[in-house]
Amino acid sequence: TMYGRIDGNGSEELDSGMPRAASTMGLVRADMTQHLLKDHRAATAPDLLAGRVMKFHRASPLADLSYLALPGLTSRVAVKFGARVPKSVSGLGRRNASYMRLETLNKKEKELEGLSLGEDYAEETAGLTPALGKSVAVALLSSAMYGFNGANMNTQAGVQRAALGIPGSAGATGDNIWSACVSLFCIGALLGCNLSGSLADKWGRKKFLLVSAVIFAMGGILEAACALPPAPLSGPAYARIALLIVGRLVTGVACGGATVVVPMYLGEVSPAHLRGMLGTAFQLVSVMAMFAAQVLGLGSMLGTERLWPLVLGIVVVPALLQLSLGYLLVESPRWLCMVGNVEEARHTLVTLRDADPEDDAIVEEMEVMLQSAQAAKKSGKGGATFSQLLKAPTAYPLFISVCLMAVQQFSGINNAFNFSSVFLKANGMDDAAVQLIAILMNVGNVMITLLSVYLMDRAGRRVLLLMSSWGMFLAALMLTVALKSPGRTFTTPLSVLSVVLFVSAFGIGLGPVAWLLPAEIMPGETRALASSVAATTNWLANFIATQAFLVIANMLGGFAFVPFAVCLFVGSFFIAAFVPETKGKSLEQIQSELARDATQFATEHRPEPIELPAAAAYMSTRFDISLPS
8 A cells, every 4th residue: 555666657546456545644544454575475575666656746646645554453454574684774674663754765775776675675563662661571571570469378278267367167257258368458558549640750660660670569468468377276267367468458559559550651651552552451360370379379389278378478579589680670751741851751752762853752652751741731730630530531531440440340340359269168059069160260361361362452442341241141140040950950051161261251341341341441641540539440340349249149149149140241332332443543533532422412301401590480389489580
């Protein structure tokens, strides 16, 4: 689509079968393939050098094609000539360049003369530069610690409860104490969520993540130390329980902050075409850490009477690793613009994009960031406030984010990770089946999240959310049928299939998208505070669902997942009606479209005005009350 040929008379024409430009904005037909040149490999580098491919200039019929790929495309057009291009050919040898202008390609033509470039030619590349990759990797260590702490009290629950003096045979009292040990983690996360927005705006994203690593380490040490106080011969070991709860609260604070700042940081440092993939990496790393926690908690690993504290304290290792690699973290250029450090923001952006400071894309991205920062200063006047969240342009995206977070947690997903061992054993499953389910559901969660990374910028966020909610709804019904049919030949296979489907359906949509979307749809001036509110909703719903699950399970038995299935059914209609598609769009474009949708929604749902004379006449007749006309 981006080149043509020169015929024998020297006139320019487009290759046959290539979509034509539709407007001066460079719009092309919707059936344009992702790899812009993959079906036209005859146009190789020698074609470029021999002049068989036309030169780009403003009089060309291709002049209306934009230099940069449009926001709806998943990749930029770049040059990838490989190692055979000398480094002296500036700009063309870099595989990390995320785009390249055709005009620049012509300027490099003479420098390429005499080179044997074979079948290589200008094509798109991923744009994941070394600086961006290192920053993302270090930031995702927070995601790993969050995921690990969210699943490290399930598979070793039996030996841990016995050490705390509240074994499964302790009845409802023991269940209530164990529920508190698990769910009070969410209370700490609520505090972390509410503090994270303002602190991330004050300290910067980088400093906040490093401070969180220290808190993660402190929480892990406290949790592991709960095995040290002496336990009574019978009854609950309250000293151990108290120390565990304190550690869980501290760890929760760090987890709450991570769920707000890590997605926000990834969204701010990523280019538009990689934001979906890198944003989904938050969930991918989380579920991989959850899988590690579940495996380490097995009796054949660390889930023994002596070693179970290590499952709680091993989080210290990634915390120390993140602190030691903190120098690789690059501060968010958007935050630097917000605090007025424009030169450092430009330098940081150049580092992240591996481009020249005078590059058109760098200039344009900096202009957008500065405009957002200026708008934030005008509206914020010293920082975002809660009153701003209830006004345009934040109110509508915040409504979407809060509801989506509630749907995620009231789906019952964390009950599958936190209580599957206890719940399934109580409903007649043997130990072998419970361990098999625990392993398979985490393997399925990891594999499906890997698939969601690939699909996020292809299928789109909204489609994946709908697939996820309906898949979880179906799985909850299947699990209910299995649990209400004890002793049948299909009971165990259907239970395994339904739990794996439940977790896998979550991993493809509701898991990653619920955390990615707030960072995409919130305006820059209120993004940190609004993301904190959304994450607070998530943790509050998590606490309610976790604290209530064992009570619901005792009341409903095999029907325990039916209330969550109802929430998923209702949530699917909310997603279809309100959640926007953000695939491949810039943050500013998303916010512009949301503002339009919010205006349309308010207009369509505006109540009919009441005519005061008619109301006065009715009140006067009905109640003998006189109202002013």
